[in-house]
Amino acid sequence: MSTGVLPARAAARHARPRLHPLRGAVPTAVLLLGAVYCLFPVTWVLIAATKTPGELFSTATLAIGSGLWSNIADLLAYRDGVFLLWLGNTVLYAGVGATLSAAVSALAGYALAKYRFPGRNLVFNLLIGGILVPAVVLAIPQYLLLSKAGLADTYWSVLLPQILSPYGIYLARIYAAAAVPDALVEAARIDGAGHGQIFFRVALPLMTPGLVTVFLFQFTAIWNNFLLPFIMLGDDRAFPLTVGLYTLLAAGANQPSLYNLILTGAMLSIIPLVALFLTMQRYWRTDLSRGAVKS
Amino acid sequence: MRTRRFSALAAALLTVVLAAGCSGSGSGSPENATGTAPAQSGPVKLTYWTWVPNMDKIVQKWNAANPDIQVTVSKQAGGDDAAAKFLTAAKAGNPPDLIQAEYQHLPSFVAAEAVADIAAQANQVRSEFSEGLWNLVTLGTDGVYGIPQDSGPMMLFYRADLFDKYGIEVPKTWDEYAEAARTVRKKDPKVYLGTFSSKDPGSFAGLAQQAGAQWWSISGDAWKVTVNDAATLKVAGYWGDLVREGVIDDMPYFTPEWNKALNDGTLLTWPSAVWAPGVLEANAPKAKGKWAVAPLPQWTAGENVSGFWGGSSTAVAAASPHKEQAVRFATWLNTDPEALELLVKEGAIYPAATKGQSVLTEAPGYFAQQKDFWQLANQVAATARGFTFGPNVNVTYDAFKNAFDKAVEAKSSFADAVNAMQEATVADMKKSGFQLAQ
Known part of the structure; x- marks a missing residue:
């Protein structure tokens, strides 16, 4: 940096920490x-x-x-272990939902970043608009829509609305634009690779860190989502943890809230999230394409 | 009423439902005139939304005895949210066949044409219930919109040991209660006799019922709204004066600090309903055996009346293709002796059916020293009076929370808060297109 072009300013910059320790x-x-x-x-x-x-x-x-162990034992025994069922449901909703969402975001983001086609900006602007609409506002229209399709109160009713994530696509587009050099795509094309091959063999590996971010964002969002499954699901065997634990809290006027079970359930339900973040961190490596292109 | 945290959500859901129009467009209601399904093979399957604990076990009995009518229980979050969710599901055309409907929400279900009039079948079991409870499911009309399940007659729960310590008699009138509140404050400034909760409209409604309030009534085709009638203003004024005087606390029920006060003995009474033992046991386990129960203090010495806080019925969705079978199940659940016993023992409810109350003999564990707990409860239940609920109780209850929160905060007039409830209720009913009698 300080190669003698602006020695005075560089010196000042270095001096600063010494002046104000x-x-x-x-x-x-x-x-x-x-x-x-x-x-x-x-x-x-x-x-x-x-x-x-x-x-x-x-x-x-x-x-x-x-009472930690007795709380856990009580929670696991509550209604014949319905907590584990809810946990399984949450893992399914969040795991499948976030994977599909990351896949859709990767395809859409890559296409928006690397292809020129009519209406590209319109699509992108619509997506930006989609980010501004809170999911809460959409929950009831989505419920009415899926009811018409006969999908309300099924696993699909919670999965489908969360697959398309405008923010995920936006992120994937920004990331693809920055991380996948045009030169690399062109080189692959010259070597005779088709569109699919370029995406899967060249672009996707480069986009991995960005997609991990999309996956984690969406996983956490689905894991913590309350309103959508609350509205969509009537069958308590399909509830995720959030809605399930809420039935313990709002137990009706003549029943006490099962506070200790709710707290234990809340504690257990953040453990998988923490574990996921810790294990996924190693995929956050930037600058994968360094060395692939000389510019 | 314990679910106020999400009442905003409930309100949002309701708004959408109402905005979708009160037309009852009948989507997904393929039933024929009698409400029975065409002949079909295999058992009839019914879904049932409820939040009574262990309802699965109770329904197992029915399913074992009725292989041709199989009921599936889906346990829901209780209270206002369940009502909003049911209304939304009914609008979308996929409600459950059976729903636990709190008495105060039933009129909104009827107004939205979400529940069926089951008078033809249900009138056969009318004699099983007291007149007051039956009125809560007929709304004072010829229709019957649910089978009463449980009720919450109000009583005064108090710390017997601390009453002895401070030398207080169990108050028989509200004047004595106010006097006792002052005495307690003098003897120990850390302790309150009671608290006024600005977050529990159900409790306030029950106390107003005891005083003889009638918030809604139907005359012909029109509703009459009198939330600010003389009885309600009297109750509000009474509590407002005590809160302003500083002899009654203003901490809401069911909060951590309230739980703490119950535990450490700085709160001596709770005017609550018959289901209070379960709440006390869970929230104040240390005070077991120290609480006792008495009838509510009266407005006039020698009187003997009470009100209701809570209680629900089993209603049948208007869109259910199997209404006849659904009513058969609802009738069994709420009137059959075997089912009533299970409701009491497994579901921990106070049954609405008169004969169900005889199942209750052994006092709840938390009140083990009070052998006559249920006899007293049954006596009070017979003297409790309710009132007809209107089609927008949620609005009235929200207005209660907003207005009384402010009144408690600013130590301003509770009567103004009641008037605000009246105005909000009337304005909302006008907006929703209900006819109002002047």
Whole structure:
């Protein structure tokens, strides 16, 4: 950088940390504050899940209770293990939904980034518009639509609306534009590769880090989605965790909410998410095409 | 009423349903005139949305005895959300055959033509229920829109041990209750006799019923709305004065701090319904055996009346192709002695059917020392009076929460809050196209 072109400015830039040694502490403090803000509720759930019903409202907020294992046992025994069924459903909705969503985003994003065709900008602008419409607003129209198609109250009713993710496509397009060099696509074409071959053999590997991001975004969104499955599903055997746990909370006027089971269920349901993020991190490698093209 | 967290969602759902038009376009209602399905092979399959615990087990009994009518239970989140969800499903043409319908939501189901009039079959079991409960499923008309399942007559739950400690008598009138509230504050400024919850319209409605309120009535084709009648204003004024005076707390029910107060003995009474033992047991397990129950304090000494908080019926969807079989199941569930016993023991409900109340003999574990718990409950149930609910209870209840939240916050007039409820209710009914009598 500082190759003598602007020595004075470069020197000033280097000097700054020495002049204000505390300056670096401010961002760190802000980040720490952010971390506490994000992690405290999680910590609270972890601690509250260890409390027996008796301890939950009578001991100090951050005092660890003695009921973790009995809570887990009670939760797994609740209605003959319906929690595991809900967990399985959530894994299905989130896993299949996010995979399909990432696949659709990859194809659409790549096409929008690398092909010139009439209406391309219109399609893209419509997608941008789609990002601005919150999914909550769409839930009821989608319900009425799927009811007409006879798909309400089926697994499809939760899967289908979440496959098309405007944000995912947008992200995939941006990523494809940046990570897949035109020169590489042209080289593949000169070597005689077809459109499909170029996409699967050349573009897709380069887009992997972006697609992992799309997958994780969509996985988390589906995992935590409440309103869509709440509206779509009547059959409690098809509920995901969010809606299932809600039936424990809103147990009706004459029944107490099963707070300790809800908290334990909430704690157990974030574990797979954390595990997924930790294992998927290694796919976040950037600049895969370095060395493929000399420019 | 325990589900207020999502009441905004419920309101949103309802709005869409109402916006879709109250025309009852009849999509997906292929039933013929009698509501029975054409001859078919195989058993009739019915779906049933409910949130009564262990309903699956109760329905198993029916399924075993009735191989030709198989019922599938789908356990739902209870309360306002269940009502909104059912209305949406009915509009979309795929409701369940049977639905647990809280009394206050039934009129909105009827107005949306989502539930069937089952008078022909249901009138046969009319004698199983008290007049007051039956009126809640007829809405004062000739139709019958559900079979009563459970009810929530209100009583006064109090900490017997702490009443002794502070030297308080169980109040027989609301004047005595107010006096006791002042006494408690003098003896220990950390302790309150009771609290007024601005988040539980069901509780307030029950207290207003006790005072003789009539929020809705039907005259001819028109609705009459009198949420701000004299009885309701009296109840609101009473609690408003106590809250302003500072002798009654203003913390809402079913919140963590309320649970805490129940546990550590800083809250001495809860005017609640017969289902309170379950709530107390779950939220204040440490105080087991310390609570006792008495009839609600009265407005006039020597009187003996109560109101209802909660309670529900089993209704049949208008779009169900198997209405006749659905009513047969609903009748069995809510009047058959074997089913009633299961409802009480497995479902932990207070049955609406008069003979079901005789199943309740042993006091709930939490009230083990009070041997006459159920005798007292049954006496109170016989004296509880309800009122006809209107077609937009959700709006009235939301208005309650908004107006009373503000009134409690600003320590302003509770009467104004009641008037705000009246205005919101009338405005919404006008907007939805209901005829209003002046």
